[in-house]
Structure formats: structure tokens, C-alpha cells
Amino acid sequence: MGRAPCCDKANVKRGPWSPEEDATLINYLEKNGTGGNWISLPQKAGLKRCGKSCRLRWLNYLRPDIKHGGFTEEEDKIIFSLYKSLGSRWSVIASKLQGRTDNDVKNYWNTKLKKKFFGKPIHQSAINNSNMATTSNSTQHIQLSSLSDHVNNSSYGLSNQNYSSTLPFAQVHGQDEGIVKTEQPIHHFPLPRLMEPSEFDYNIVSSSATSHQQEVSGSGVVPLLTTSSTSSIGFSDNYMSYSGGNNNDLSATTTTVESYDDGFLMGFGLNYPYSSYDFLQDFSSNFHEKTSEEEVVASNSTNGNSAFYASFTSSVTN
DNA sequence: AAGCGACGCAACCGCTGTGAT
């Protein structure tokens, strides 16, 4: 036996609320409260509405403590941070923001923040190229979701693939600008899904490596890298590129970011003394700090996070 | 000015969790 409907849908009004209905609901709730029963409330209040509709209208719009209007940069950061750790638990996320409703946060995420942090949708042509493992002079674009398959099927198996090519803006913004030595091969990695710390296998430790060579064995994310070289990462239109090297201008433990019209380049030290997750946090906050004024650039930050895992779960030899 | 698509947001739908019986 199915559950009885919460109201007689044929006899309730649907669609947008009129100011009169709003006033009726507010008046009733101010005088009587919900009485712990939304289903019977509309009848008592004299509204031809479903109880669920009344509840939603009150909670999402009419409540006096609701904050209407644009979200602040601080709220953006909180939402993004919580989304990373909690996923789409909008009610929990909203509870951390004064005066915001789950519906508000959800809508805001779906319409604005998702684009801001995850960037533009990936073009189909990139998907078609997602399994390429060739060497060429053109940048290989590898689709975001493709690494999930790599990860699932081959123990983070990029070890036999050397995505060497030249990143276009690395050629333009080369050594003179202190970020990438263009004579070095640039490796392009697929971007994996974002992994949570709980998914890491902290028992896996990367072997030591000289510059230009990182050897990662087994499956799982490597929590600590021991190579002493510094390298650079570039992002553009949802794609990430990596360039290994010995650029001494870059700190071994802090990231540096250079942004361009079509993406950014980030330098980082591979002997970062913390876990990859800590590095990720640093990476993320550093990136946000450095690029917060450029939405196009900032939109790639989460891909950056993901990409970072990709680089650490792969073997790179050149 | 009209048509059209993109966007934003309010509202709805249906499932799940929970407490009462």
C-alpha cells in the first residue's frame, strides 16, 4: 500500500505565492506557530495550499531571519570548503551560514559557484582525445572524467604513459618570467575526481627520485614526495600540464602562481614536507589568494586540486 | 522591436529518516 498523499492535490493552489497568501501565512505563524504539524496548517490558516508548500515558503522565504541578496566572497569560500568535505548536504552547509537556506545555497551553487570553482563544461573533442598517449608538439587535452577510469582500471596507471608535449602558454611565458623552462618536457595529466583524505593510503610512500623523475609505485595517493626538484603546473580550460625541472626561483615548500588570460601556471616544490592533502589545502588557498580577482582563472582551482592528485598518482619519467 | 536562448530562483516532487503508536 502506498503512502497517502500529504494533501488533496486537486484542491490546492500551486505555483508562485501571492502577497496576500504570504501575509496570511505570516500572520498565522506569528500568532500560532506551526503547532508541530504543517499538514493541517493551511486549513487552519485558511490557505488553499499544501502543507509542504507552506513549510517551504516559510522556511525558504518568509522567515524573518533569512538573509536575502548576494553571497559574499567569504560565504563562497565556506560553501566551497564544506562542499569539498561534505558533498551536497545543503542543509548542513546552510546551517553554517547565518540566514541562508539550503535551497538558497543549493541554487547558488548550481548556478554560480559550481562554474566559478569547476570551470566551463568540457568540450566533446576533449573526450575523444582522452585516451591519447602520444607525443606531439601540441597540447594534449585530456578529459576530466577519464582518469576515474584510469584509476579504477589500472592502479592509477599512468606509469607507462608519458604525455610529453609543449604547453602553448609555457612557450609564451617561459624562463624569462621565471615559471617554466620551456626546453623541459611538459607532461599532461588527466584530471581525476577529487579524493578525500580518508581515501588515501598513507602507507604508500614514493621512492626517492632525482629531478625529472618521480617513481610512484602501487595504488593510492602518495602522501609524501621526496624528490627535491621543483616543478610547475599549468591549467587552462580544465586541463592541467606539468613541467618538471630545477627552477630554483621557486620555493620548495610554497606555491607560486602566475595567471594569464587563458589559465595560470603554478610553481611548487616536490619536497613538500606534509601530506598531499595538506599540500592540496595549501595549494588551494594559495591559488585562491593569488587569483581571486580573476574569475576565469579561479574557475579552474578545483580542477587544480584534482590534477594535483593525478600528478602524484602517476609515474613520470623523462 | 521581436525572437530566442541563457540564467536565476522559487517551487515542486519524491525519497528517506524518525518518532509515535
Added chain:
DNA sequence: CATCACAGCGGTTGCGTCGCT
């Protein structure tokens, strides 16, 4: 323990508005 009713939640839809052609 099983069932029921309701609240709460997240995903989705529908519609008004805006901007571009």
C-alpha cells in the same frame, strides 16, 4: 517489530527576466 504519518532533504522543474542577435 511493523506500520504509519510527518518533517526534512536533495534533485529537478517551471517560469520570469535579461541580454544578445
